[in-house]
Amino acid sequence: MGKKELKVAFLLALRSLQRGSKSSVILTVIIIAMCFTNMIFLPSMLNGIGQSITKQIMDYETSDVIVDPKIGNQYVEDKDAKLALINGMSGVQRASPHYSKAATLKYRQRVLGVTLRAITPKDEMLVSPLYTKMVAGSYLGEGDTGEIILAKPVAGDPTIKREDEFQPSLGGVRVGDSITVEFANGFTKDYRVKGIYYTGWYVADATGYITWSDMEQVEGKTLENAEYITVKAKPGYTEKFIKNELIQYGIPDRVQTSTDVLAKNMGRILQSYAIINVVSMFVSVIITVVVLFIIITIKTINSRRQIGILKAIGVDKEVIMHNYGFQVIILAVLGIILGIIIALLLNVYMTYNPIVTADWTTSLYMTPMDLAINSLILFIAAIVAGYLPAYQVSREDIQSAMRA
Amino acid sequence: MIRITDLRKIYQMGDVEVRALDGVTTDIAKGEFLGIMGASGSGKTTLLHMLGLLDEPTSGQIVIEGTDVSQLTDHEKTMFRLYKLGYVFQDYALVPDLTVMENVTLTAMLRKDRTEEQYRKEGSIVLQKIGLFDRRDHLPRELSGGQQQRVSIARAMVNKPDILFADEPCANLDSENSRMVLDLFREINEEMQQTIVMVSHEEWHKNYFHRIIHLKDGKIVSDGDNQ
Ligand SMILES: Nc1ncnc2c1ncn2[C@@H]1O[C@H](COP(=O)(O)OP(=O)(O)OP(=O)(O)O)[C@@H](O)[C@H]1O
Numbered sequence: 357m358g359k360k361e362l363k364v365a366f367l368l369a370l371r372s373l374q375r376g377s378k379s380s381v382i383l384t385v386i387i388i389a390m391c392f393t394n395m396i397f398l399p400s401m402l403n404g405i406g407q408s409i410t411k412q413i414m415d416y417e418t419s420d421v422i423v424d425p426k427i428g429n430q431y432v433e434d435k436d437a438k439l440a441l442i443n444g445m446s447g448v449q450r451a452s453p454h455y456s457k458a459a460t461l462k463y464r465q466r467v468l469g470v471t472l473r474a475i476t477p478k479d480e481m482l483v484s485p486l487y488t489k490m491v492a493g494s495y496l497g498e499g500d501t502g503e504i505i506l507a508k509p510v511a512g513d514p515t516i517k518r519e520d521e522f523q524p525s526l527g528g529v530r531v532g533d534s535i536t537v538e539f540a541n542g543f544t545k546d547y548r549v550k551g552i553y554y555t556g557w558y559v560a561d562a563t564g565y566i567t568w569s570d571m572e573q574v575e576g577k578t579l580e581n582a583e584y585i586t587v588k589a590k591p592g593y594t595e596k597f598i599k600n601e602l603i604q605y606g607i608p609d610r611v612q613t614s615t616d617v618l619a620k621n622m623g624r625i626l627q628s629y630a631i632i633n634v635v636s637m638f639v640s641v642i643i644t645v646v647v648l649f650i651i652i653t654i655k656t657i658n659s660r661r662q663i664g665i666l667k668a669i670g671v672d673k674e675v676i677m678h679n680y681g682f683q684v685i686i687l688a689v690l691g692i693i694l695g696i697i698i699a700l701l702l703n704v705y706m707t708y709n710p711i712v713t714a715d716w717t718t719s720l721y722m723t724p725m726d727l728a729i730n731s732l733i734l735f736i737a738a739i740v741a742g743y744l745p746a747y748q749v750s751r752e753d754i755q756s757a758m759r760a
Numbered sequence: 761m762i763r764i765t766d767l768r769k770i771y772q773m774g775d776v777e778v779r780a781l782d783g784v785t786t787d788i789a790k791g792e793f794l795g796i797m798g799a800s801g802s803g804k805t806t807l808l809h810m811l812g813l814l815d816e817p818t819s820g821q822i823v824i825e826g827t828d829v830s831q832l833t834d835h836e837k838t839m840f841r842l843y844k845l846g847y848v849f850q851d852y853a854l855v856p857d858l859t860v861m862e863n864v865t866l867t868a869m870l871r872k873d874r875t876e877e878q879y880r881k882e883g884s885i886v887l888q889k890i891g892l893f894d895r896r897d898h899l900p901r902e903l904s905g906g907q908q909q910r911v912s913i914a915r916a917m918v919n920k921p922d923i924l925f926a927d928e929p930c931a932n933l934d935s936e937n938s939r940m941v942l943d944l945f946r947e948i949n950e951e952m953q954q955t956i957v958m959v960s961h962e963e964w965h966k967n968y969f970h971r972i973i974h975l976k977d978g979k980i981v982s983d984g985d986n987q
Pocket residue numbers: 771773778779780798799800801802803804805806807961
């Protein structure tokens with residue numbers, strides 16, 4: 357096949373599409389575009405859910421690396437020494453200690469059980485974006501005492517009746533209000549609500565935060581142990597690197613990256629996502645292949661005599677084959693481009709209108725790589741579907757083709 | 761120059777043997793305008809297709825310009841048709857999606873010995889010759905049958921083939937258009953010494969042929985110069 361042959365094949369293909377049935381071309385392109393959209397939409401959405409859960413767990417639970425008590429221990433002991441050690445490591449941005457305790461919140465007639473979390477606000481700000489999620493009032497300050505921040509679903513909405521609530525709340529606590537907190541050990545104290553936050557992550561949104569010093573008051577002693585410590589890596593450092601660094605420095609506790617934690621919790625979910633993705637891709641590919649195969653087969657059957665004539669006047673069979681091949685390529689490229697446009701529009705739409713559930717918030721997650729790989733798969737499928745009938749018809753002998 | 765020796769084509773239809781060509785031997789000289797005539801089913805198209813390398817004989821030999829065409833591979837035959845032969849069919853057989861100009865230059869575009877500039881120029885020349893240059897951007901369906909047949913002759917002529925084959929080129933045309941087509945054949949035959957082999961069963965076409973071969977049941981029953 358030389359340049360001239362390809363040029364003639366392309367001319368024949370282009371003219372056949374230009375001067376043939378417009379509606380057939382448009383419908384074919386739309387079908388391919390829809391197949392492409394179908395191929396990319398569900399996986400991107402599941403990916404988006406996975407990504408958003410991952411991000412939320414990292415933001416509000418584990419950060420990059422989490423240090424838990426070693427097996428058999430209840431606490432990460434001697435936290436001050438460990439924090440100093442970890443904060444001195446090269447890849448570490450900040451380590452933040454956590455301590456939580458079950459408590460009952462009381463406000464007017466409402467009573468709500470939660471697990472309150474104690475933090476050192478200055479450390480936590482470098483580890484978790486919670487401080488950016490304030491919807492009213494302000495975040496905890498380092499030296500605050502008697503102050504609490506609550507999740508919006510915990511604070512509640514005074515306009516919603518108790519029986520209509522999705523999640524039990526305090527029925528409309530506002531910044532500045534005072535609430536009574538009774539801890540599991542019996543310690544009871546009134547706290548002023550300093551701020552209200554909303555993260556979208558259901559665990560964080562079912563609780564509140566107080567300062568470390570307030571928690572020491574609750575326990576009636578200086579807290580030398582932490583329940584767990586979260587560690588944030590500096591930009592450019594991987595969580596794996598931090599984990600290794602912690603282990604090398606001899607941290608005796610259980611050190612896990614967020615990926616380690618997620619793998620345990622999300623492995624099953626991700627597996628079923630993978631099956632759904634494969635099925636949706638398979639269906640799209642099959643539809644594309646069948647549609648293009650039928651279209652090209654019909655085209656070739658309808659132009660058998662035409663093909664015979666072309667061969668008779670000296671057009672090589674390869675030119676005939678590539679004529680149909682190019683038609684499929686043009687249709688597939690147009691379909692894929694339209695599909696990419698639709699997918700990107702959906703992506704933009706879902707960014708502004710994310711799917712919100714009680715547990716997580718998600719929009720589509722698709723990378724240029726996802727688009728490229730799906731385009732390639734569909735493109736190859738299209739070529740196979742088109743070249744099969746094209747190859748067959750181009751091989752027919754002139755006599756039987758011309759008599760058709 | 762074409763030399764045909766004991767050419768046979770036998771179709772096996774179950775138990776029945778159809779001898780479409782039954783031992784045809786003759787020569788066709790360069791520059792000759794040869795008519796092949798005979799009743800329907802006498803083997804005219806079969807003979808023309810053998811000579812035009814569109815079909816394989818059961819036995820016998822065809823030598824065109826010193827080449828024994830039975831020795832050619834499939835691809836060589838395609839190239840032989842592209843470079844040396846031209847065809848005009850009864851139903852014009854133009855590509856419906858291509859313009860008149862694109863139809864005419866299609867095979868020229870494939871030839872290694874033609875530049876784009878050359879085939880565009882030659883396309884224009886042949887279209888002017890058949891009087892359809894101003895319709896060059898029209899589609900075949902926008903032309904009358906006679907005009908389409910002239911375009912198909914232009915397509916065959918643009919490559920200046922050694923031999924031009926025409927199978928009942930006037931069968932779908934009225935007598936005026938038929939005359940136009942035949943005049944065109946005569947003109948290129950006389951001006952360019954173009955060898956033409958044409959199948960016909962219209963008696964009045966005889967006037968145009970230098971020589972006429974009559975076929976009956978696959979055999980030559982008469983072969984003589986036309987006077
Ligand atoms: N593919 C084929 N299979 C079987 N028989 C065939 C085939 N092609 C041609 N024949 C037979 O060969 C004989 C010659 O056919 P051919 O087409 O050459 O006739 P023709 O002289 O061109 O007739 P017409 O004037 O009707 O075009 C006929 O009897 C025809 O039925």
